[in-house]
Amino acid sequence: MYGRKVKLRFLFIFLILITLILTVFLILKSLEENVVYFQSPSEIKVLSELENKKIRVGGMVKKSSILIKADEVKFIITDFKNEINVSYSGAIPNLFEEGKGVVAEGFLKDRNFFSATKILAKHDENYMPPEVKEALGN
């Protein structure tokens, strides 16, 4: 009925459509699972329920709150309205300082306690992550 060419072309378009659908489906699904949300200490205070999902918390490192032991670093992240205790064992970036902006990634234990798995590095002393700027601004 149809020539070989037409058949091939249909097959080709069909395959492209299938791959497109599959791709979109796969990507959306893993986005849902692997996305990390950013929250400020104030936002955490008003969370209705605590999920066991990885999040990022950002704000300022509170003055004279850093406490270092052999296997652990403890500090407080504040957005000048609320604060949250963070415990962390891992590598510390160069620009991690009291009174400077910080973003920590990890899991919430409860509304006052955050267990970080990673502290994000900044590259520039004047630079403030936009998220942190906004968290502090509001």
Place this chain on the structure above:
Amino acid sequence: MLLSVIGHYSLVAGLCVGLIIIFFSIKNFQISEHLDAKILSFTFLQFILVSLSFLCLVFSFVFSDFSNETVFNNSHTTKPLFYKISGTWGNHEGSLLLWLLVLTLFIFLFLVKTKKQPVKYKILTLLFQQIIIIGFFIFLIQTSNPFNYIYPTPEEGLGLNPILQDPALAIHPPILYLGYVGSSIIFSSALAATCLNIVSKKWASHIKKWVLISWIFLTLGILLGSIWAYYELGWGGFWFWDPVENVSLMPWLALTTLLHCILVLEKKQILTSWVIILSISTFTLSMCGTFLVRSGILNSVHTFANDPGRGLFILVFLFSLILISLFVFFFFHKSTQNELNNFSWLSKETSIIINNWFMMYFLSVVLIGTVYPIFLDVLSSQKISVGPPFYHKLIIPFLIPFLLAMAIGPKLKWVKSNLEDKFSLILLLIISVLISFFILKIFEANFLINTILISSAAYLFFITFRDFFIKKFNNISQNIAHFGFSLLILSILFNSLFSSEIITNLKVGETFEDLNTKIILKSIEQKEEKNFKSIIANFNIENSKGIIENLSPELRIYNQPNIVTSEADIKTTMMSDKFIVINVVQNQDYFNVRYQVKPFMLWIWLSVLLISFGGLLSLFKKNYE
């Protein structure tokens, strides 16, 4: 002062020359027996003007002329000469001037080197390229002039971010830009060829050289950035799926795809539309990268200033380029009718199409992972980030068929073929499965997906390795590149499976001990350098076999700007890297120590070099089968 004036006015003159070129090319296009000599000289003049302007900026940096705002913001008298020069392109304005320089250089080379193509095609390519060049001229002069003047002249500059003061990063931007900008030539010439309807085998073999050149530079540029991130950022990894890395990976993926399907076009005159779409999207992705990085949307070292005006300009410019190219594509492109004639499932072109398919999938994963957070932020002001798990989950499983197709594909012939020596192919497959199974068994890292993945990578490895000996070197460049890729995947896999890491806080004299390793922080010493103070920590590291190694990572406290950086100490051997980096938190006695053993790190770099070397060989070869 004088330098700034010369630099600024040669930019303005360059813009005017651009307009003159456009005028002459339109005139020349109507009566087109031969290329007007004026056009060539004006293109050369434009290149000279931009070079002059660039040199003025370089010398402003060398002489620390702080009346120039760019120099003031990014330089300092105590900086070593090498970094004064590299500081020229280590900032927003200078790096754009470099873009422009490479743009004008490439179009000039293109006009000189292209001989056998129709004159109309050359003129049209020049026209499209001039549109891009003029866009960049206006962008530079309007929103980010590198020759802005400050009065009164400051005594001292603000200095260059110390983590940029590094040899690898000093040459990273020029190399990467050669790759990015090379794709602009492909873009212009694809549009020109579409307009004249000469997208043919002849055109393909002519543009293939340009594709190869920009591909090689892009590959090397990414490699340099990655090496730098490895030893300078102190995380001990080579790829973080950071948006800034992703925007350089996306054009690379598109370019690699283009590189492969242009071979199909060259041999069989099919896939014409696909080649054009890829040429357009490669350049668009390069521009997108520039837009995302320069506009301050992505946060990284590359974000020099958050000026919304710049971002807006690039965005408008980008959209008009996309509109022009879409217009050209839909109005001028006539698909050739002999497509899909004598098409067979088992042929080289099918395998290339399959690999293109996977490449496009990888590209869309990276694209969505990079832009989705930006869109979500704009639409719902929700802040999210997409991390490595997302990319790993979506990309790793699909590497398996990708690698297998890469192993089998080159064995097939064009048009129609049977697989020859099936027996040895199957034998090699069995061998690689067995080997990877035993490796994982011995090291007790037995996961199904890893076994399959290592098998397929090892399969590609063995097949390409064998071909070095049995083929009569007629396809050596492709074989080297594929061999390098298999080596890359294998090294990355072993690296991620068998890396180990210890993170601890130590005071001077203290010891950390676990089952396999003993880390002693013996002593620290201080040194004064020209523009920084350094604290060097001496470590003794003893492994389970009792072998002691001395490693001395360093902390640098730069005076201008006042920044602390960590210099990792890395012991590289053929088999593994030992990587140690320290950090200190203000007013505390503890040093934060990060010690990693990373197998096959060196091989990751070497295999990427091998891949680009394959490209280089192909560039110098006349005929390709």
